[in-house]
Amino acid sequence: DTAVSQTPKYLVTQMGNDKSIKCEQNLGHDTMYWYKQDSKKFLKIMFSYNNKELIINETVPNRFSPKSPDKAHLNLHINSLELGDSAVYFCASSQEGVSEAFFGQGTRLTVV
């Protein structure tokens, strides 16, 4: 029974396309995150979201947007994909303030 699941695992798409990555958690956590892992393996926070606030890393282009239909889901939408968006994207969740975070299996995005 997967705690944090994201789909798809792999995504290959052309420049200029719009794509979404889905994330669901069944841990009952109130906070969800999106991280980007670059080619040097550095994990950088993109968004943190709970039902009270969305925190956006100021370095994230506004082509990226999180959408949360409910507390258990936080999807990542990306518009006008660029070559530099190629990376592995991880979804995670935790209970705010307690903060043991659990991660999904990652989505490897390749923009060609």
Added chain:
Amino acid sequence: GIQVEQSPPDLILQEGANSTLRCNFSDSVNNLQWFHQNPWGQLINLFYIPSGTKQNGRLSATTVATERYSLLYISSSQTTDSGVYFCAAPGGSYIPTFGRGTSLIVHP
């Protein structure tokens, strides 16, 4: 925001050797996590350790919160231990902030 530094950046071991990985953080924290990213890219929770020492099989971790560091010990390393080890500490709004990792290769 909080700074998280890990050392060494790279480590190569022969199977059976022991090793210690270090994580320093710049601010007081109320929790600290260690993760293993395996060669398939999965991020696996190893320890949630705000302070003190925990053990899980051949792995153990110690966090000394007052001195702002945590150590991960790997004993009798195996090839399956290869991968990248990350520590993460809560930054602003409790968002987990990662170090750059220690890349470990264990040779048979």
